[in-house]
Amino acid sequence: xxxxxxxxxxxxxxxxxxxxxxxxxxxxxxxxxxxxxxxxxxxxxxxxxxxxxxxxxxxxxxxxxxxxxxxxxxxxxxxxxxxxxxxxxxxxxxxxxxxxxxxxxxxxxxxxxxxxxxxxxxxxxxxxxxxxxxxxxxxxxxxxxxxxxxxxxxxxxxxxxxxxxxxxxxxxxxxxxxxxxxxxxxxxxxxxxxxxxxxxxxxxxxxxxxxxxxxxxxxxxxxxxxxxxxxxxxxxxxxxxxxxxxxxxxxxxxxxxxxxxxxxxxxxxxxxxxxxxxxxxxxxxxxxxxxxxxxxxxxxxxxxxxxxx
Amino acid sequence: xxxxxxxxxxxxxxxxxxxxxxxxxxxxxxxxxxxxxxxxxxxxxxxxxxxxxxxxxxxxxxxxxxxxxxxxxxxxxxxxxxxxxxxxxxxxxxxxxxxxxxxxxxxxxxxxxxxxxxxxxxxxxxxxxxxxxxxxxxxxxxxxxxxxxxxxxxxxxxxxxxxxxxxxxxxxxxxxxxxxxxxxxxxxxxxxxxxxxxxxxxxxxxxxxxxxxxxxxxxxxxxxxxxxxxxxxxxxxxxxxxxxxxxxxxxxxxxxxxxxxxxxxxxxxxxxxxxxxxxxxxxxxxxxxxxxxxxxxxxxxxxxxxxxxxxxxxxxxxxxxxxxxxxxxxxxxxxxxxxxxxxxxxxxxxxxxxxxxxxxxxxxxxxxxxxxxxxxxxxxxxxxxxxxxxxxxxxxxxxxxxxxxxxxxxxxxxxxxxxxxxxxxx
Numbered sequence: 001x002x003x004x005x006x007x008x009x010x011x012x013x014x015x016x017x018x019x020x021x022x023x024x025x026x027x028x029x030x031x032x033x034x035x036x037x038x039x040x041x042x043x044x045x046x047x048x049x050x051x052x053x054x055x056x057x058x059x060x061x062x063x064x065x066x067x068x069x070x071x072x073x074x075x076x077x078x079x080x081x082x083x084x085x086x087x088x089x090x091x092x093x094x095x096x097x098x099x100x101x102x103x104x105x106x107x108x109x110x111x112x113x114x115x116x117x118x119x120x121x122x123x124x125x126x127x128x129x130x131x132x133x134x135x136x137x138x139x140x141x142x143x144x145x146x147x148x149x150x151x152x153x154x155x156x157x158x159x160x161x162x163x164x165x166x167x168x169x170x171x172x173x174x175x176x177x178x179x180x181x182x183x184x185x186x187x188x189x190x191x192x193x194x195x196x197x198x199x200x201x202x203x204x205x206x207x208x209x210x211x212x213x214x215x216x217x218x219x220x221x222x223x224x225x226x227x228x229x230x231x232x233x234x235x236x237x238x239x240x241x242x243x244x245x246x247x248x249x250x251x252x253x254x255x256x257x258x259x260x261x262x263x264x265x266x267x268x269x270x271x272x273x274x275x276x277x278x279x280x281x282x283x284x285x286x287x288x289x290x291x292x293x294x295x296x297x298x299x300x301x302x303x304x305x306x307x308x309x
Numbered sequence: 310x311x312x313x314x315x316x317x318x319x320x321x322x323x324x325x326x327x328x329x330x331x332x333x334x335x336x337x338x339x340x341x342x343x344x345x346x347x348x349x350x351x352x353x354x355x356x357x358x359x360x361x362x363x364x365x366x367x368x369x370x371x372x373x374x375x376x377x378x379x380x381x382x383x384x385x386x387x388x389x390x391x392x393x394x395x396x397x398x399x400x401x402x403x404x405x406x407x408x409x410x411x412x413x414x415x416x417x418x419x420x421x422x423x424x425x426x427x428x429x430x431x432x433x434x435x436x437x438x439x440x441x442x443x444x445x446x447x448x449x450x451x452x453x454x455x456x457x458x459x460x461x462x463x464x465x466x467x468x469x470x471x472x473x474x475x476x477x478x479x480x481x482x483x484x485x486x487x488x489x490x491x492x493x494x495x496x497x498x499x500x501x502x503x504x505x506x507x508x509x510x511x512x513x514x515x516x517x518x519x520x521x522x523x524x525x526x527x528x529x530x531x532x533x534x535x536x537x538x539x540x541x542x543x544x545x546x547x548x549x550x551x552x553x554x555x556x557x558x559x560x561x562x563x564x565x566x567x568x569x570x571x572x573x574x575x576x577x578x579x580x581x582x583x584x585x586x587x588x589x590x591x592x593x594x595x596x597x598x599x600x601x602x603x604x605x606x607x608x609x610x611x612x613x614x615x616x617x618x619x620x621x622x623x624x625x626x627x628x629x630x631x632x633x634x635x636x637x638x639x640x641x642x643x644x645x646x647x648x649x650x651x652x653x654x655x656x657x658x659x660x661x662x663x664x665x666x667x668x669x670x671x672x673x674x675x676x677x678x679x680x681x682x683x684x685x686x687x688x689x690x691x692x693x694x695x696x697x698x699x700x701x702x703x704x705x706x707x708x709x710x711x712x713x714x715x716x717x718x719x720x721x722x723x724x725x726x727x728x729x730x731x732x733x734x735x
Contacts, residue, residue: 013534013568013600017323017402026592026604027563030544034617034657059604061593062557063549144393151392158723167390171725172416172640174423175714176563177654181723195404197395282352 018204022055025192027176028155029059032137032190033066035180039137039190040097042126043069045081046255047212048141048193050088051201054210055192056139057092067139068095072126074118074257075102076236081255084213097133099125116237119257127163130187137180139190145197146285155194161185198253198285199278206271217274218251218266229262253278253285321397324530327406327421327454329414330431331441335462339431339500340394340407343522346507349396391417400526414441415448415673415688419638419728422452423714426530429458429521430481434467434497437477440674443484447673450488451636451690451734453710456528457485457493460521465499469512488676488735494528496521532566534600538624539567539575540704540712542656543617547606559590559606560615564599565656565711569607569623571597577613578620578702579629585610618658620702620712627712629700633662635715636671636706636734637693639685641726645693645717646684651726655701655715662717666694671734685727693729705732 015023032039041056043049056065071085089096101121104110110121130138144151154170156178171179180188193201205212223230223246224239231238233245236258250263251274268274278285330336344350362368394405406421408414422428428449432442449457459481467473478495485493496505497516504510507522519527547559569575573586588608589599599605607621620627633653639645645664653662669678670691678692685691706713717727 014322014531015602017321020323020602022592023563023602023604027544030561030563030604031657034545058592059561060545060547061590061606062554063547063551145395148392151394152390170390172391172420172728173725174420174716174728175711176424177656177714177716179654179716179718179723179725181652181718183722195393195395197397197402199397200402284351284353 018200018207021196021200022058022204024176024195025052025055026059028178028190028192029056029139031178032139032180033060036137036188038133038135039067039139040070040130040133040135041065041067041139042141043071043085043096044141044255045071045077045085045088045213046141047201047205047216048143050210050212051196051204052139052141052192053088053092054208064093068097070097070099070126070129070133070135070138072099072122072129073101074122074259075100075105076118076234076258078213078215078232078252078255078258080215081213097129099129101125104128117257117260119260122257123163130163135187136182137188137190139192141193142191143193143196143198143201144191153191153194155191156180157189157191158182159187159189163187165189199275202271202275202278206275213255215252215255218249218269220247221250221263222246223248223250223263229260230264231262232258234258321399321401322530323402323404324426324525324528325404325406325424326427326429326525327408327418327425327449328429328431329408329418329421329445329449330462331433331439334431334433335500336407336431339429339460339462339498339506340405342500342503342506343405344394344396346503347396347398347522349394391420398522398526403525414444415638415690416640418445418448419452419640422449422454423710423728425449425452425454427456427458427525427528428454429460431460431462432477432481434461434463434473434477438480438484442481443675444673446481446485446490447488447676447735448638450485450490451638451730453707453730455492455532457490458521458524459493459495461495461497462500464497464504464510464513465502469497469504469510471513471515474516494518494524496524532601534564534566534568537566537568537601537709538626539569539573539622540565540601540709541569541575541607541621542658542712543615543619543621544657545617546615557608558612559608560621561604561606562621562657563604564601566601566709567623568598568600569605569621573623575609575621575623576626577609577615578622578626579700580614580619581629582613584613618656620656622702627702627704629702631697631700633693633695633697633701633703633715633729633731635693635695635729635731637685637691637717637727637729639687639689639691639727641719641724642687643719643724643726644684644686645727650720652718652720653695653697653701653715653729654718655703656712658701659718660701661698661720662695664693665696668692668694676735690734692734693727703731706730707732 104125154173222233224243251266268277392407396403408417408421430445461474461477474497498505505520541562543560543562545561547561549557571586576583587610589596590606649664669680670682704712713731715729
């Protein structure tokens with residue numbers, strides 16, 4: 001919270017854009033706490049879910065967050081991120097549920113894709129966890145600026161018993177009156193960061209001095225190139241024959257599955273450097289670092305229809 | 310690069326605005342131009358649009374593909390739903406509700422306008438003010454969007470002639486005045502050629518006003534909360550019951566209007582109990598003041614029974630009522646009929662309600678009243694009389710967009726049926 005600055009605004013009570021976005025997101029968290037029985041926060045250890053958790057902590061202070069966390073572990077997560085996840089859960093006394101893609105593969109309920117990408121496989125364990133824990137509201141860190149199918153997403157998004165999103169049957173969303181009514185078996189995905197952009201998220205991380213997993217900052221790493229992406233070499237399935245490992249100075253703009261999240265060349269070692277780099281970048285974060293969105297023009301929409309968040 | 314950090318990193322204000330225009334008025338081009346010229350379209354997005362355009366056999370990149378996000382929209386070449394766009398200049402952050410003019414126009418525009426502080430109504434300079442223009446202006450007025458912009462587009466096709474612009478601006482201004490809207494800014498533009506959108510036009514030196522973006526950057530945002538009575542709908546009760554905070558009891562919510570200070574006398578509605586503010590916590594930090602639209606936690610001097618759905622009010626308090634008279638926009642294919650039993654969601658309170666009467670529907674283009682239509686169909690505007698099962702603390706929408714608005718919801722399946730605005734329409 002910054003104090004009103006009469007010099008910056010004609011109206012001394014005007015909120016800065018970060019304060020306005022923060023107030024709106026906190027309102028969304030509290031609406032869900034007031035209207036649902038069993039909500040959960042999807043937590044990947046990525047910057048958006050970290051900001052989401054930070055907002056939830058502020059929304060209910062001095063009480064603790066009245067939601068558990070759910071991590072869909074692809075089995076190809078960055079070790080730095082898992083370490084961050086466990087430390088955060090312990091620090092705030094949170095409950096963590098883990099839905100494991102590897103477990104589903106091991107017991108035959110999921111099959112590895114030929115391209116080795118595990119991101120699309122997350123949907124099955126996610127929906128299984130929602131069903132078995134009877135979660136009725138699931139917070140996701142998705143932002144509408146990420147992708148054009150997401151630009152159509154509501155803040156409260158009703159999903160049917162298959163977890164599916166039907167863009168043609170969305171409820172109109174007016175004022176700040178969110179309609180969370182749902183039938184048994186259905187659930188609502190809630191996106192408190194809908195109106196934030198990548199730059200807002202970084203500026204907020206800077207302002208609130210939020211710690212992130214270190215892979216968001218420049219570091220040396222063994223990587224190899226696949227489909228124009230710098231992927232981390234490792235047991236998950238790379239490099240293959242013909243792909244060569246290089247040691248490069250890189251950082252991650254998004255954090256997801258190692259098999260489809262690319263690193264970007266960067267020497268940004270501090271948050272100030274990262275913000276400067278993003279502000280000057282000619283690529284969106286997904287365009288720069290996500291292989292799975294390049295599969296087709298409607299890749300995100302198709303996955304969302306299947307229950308992806 | 311260092312200038313980028315200072316510019317983009319500095320605290321800026323936020324403007325939410327909506328665009329409305331009929332088919333072929335060039336709205337997609339205008340939105341594309343705003344995004345493109347404010348450098349909010351990045352290389353990979355442009356590359357994707359170029360690739361998709363080539364696949365369709367088009368030579369030039371089709372900027373509509375930048376905004377049409379859904380498979381069905383791209384297949385049919387139309388926009389079927391409100392989408393939200395984000396861009397920023399060094400002076401301001403923008404959230405644009407991009408509302409399609411094609412199908413289901415009223416519903417989409419009502420949705421976009423509900424949170425907008427400014428609406429851009431687009432007109433084709435060759436056609437002037439048409440039925441659609443009047444409809445867009447009426448919806449903006451009905452939703453009490455504080456600022457209205459008339460963008461007279463395709464000036465390049467009328468030889469950038471001042472009299473054409475002046476005549477349209479005058480006609481529109483008169484219509485807006487009849488709707489009670491006084492703040493109208495008219496800008497002559499060509500979205501295609503880029504005249505007066507971001508850069509001033511060399512073709513219209515007779516125009517002395519701001520470019521569209523300049524106006525968006527400088528229009529005052531927000532209301533002055535010190536002028537308004539305080540309204541604080543209680544969302545959630547915070548009771549840590551921890552060793553550190555054994556007796557803490559705070560009411561969490563977002564100030565809908567006005568300013569609250571420690572020591573202020575407040576009334577809790579609908580019960581009508583009076584008490585004082587003992588303390589305010591702004592997201593974990595103590596403060597002696599809070600104002601709209603901050604999300605805060607309020608502590609009260611007396612331990613009274615307050616829960617989600619109650620309203621803490623200072624200044625002249627609204628009457629708690631079970632009889633609601635409102636102007637509504639019906640949003641769903643299922644009609645709203647006299648006698649329907651529905652749920653009414655107002656701020657944080659949801660109550661049962663019955664539709665007692667629909668005195669008239671409003672023809673949006675002429676503003677004429679159709680008496681006792683019996684039901685309202687999708688995209689209809691009308692007047693509705695409701696009786697609620699429990700009292701609600703309702704303000705007039707005219708004086709408070711947040712505590713004067715409500716939704717009607719289908720009891721059976723939770724569908725959002727109708728958007729309501731308490732009090733007189735225009």
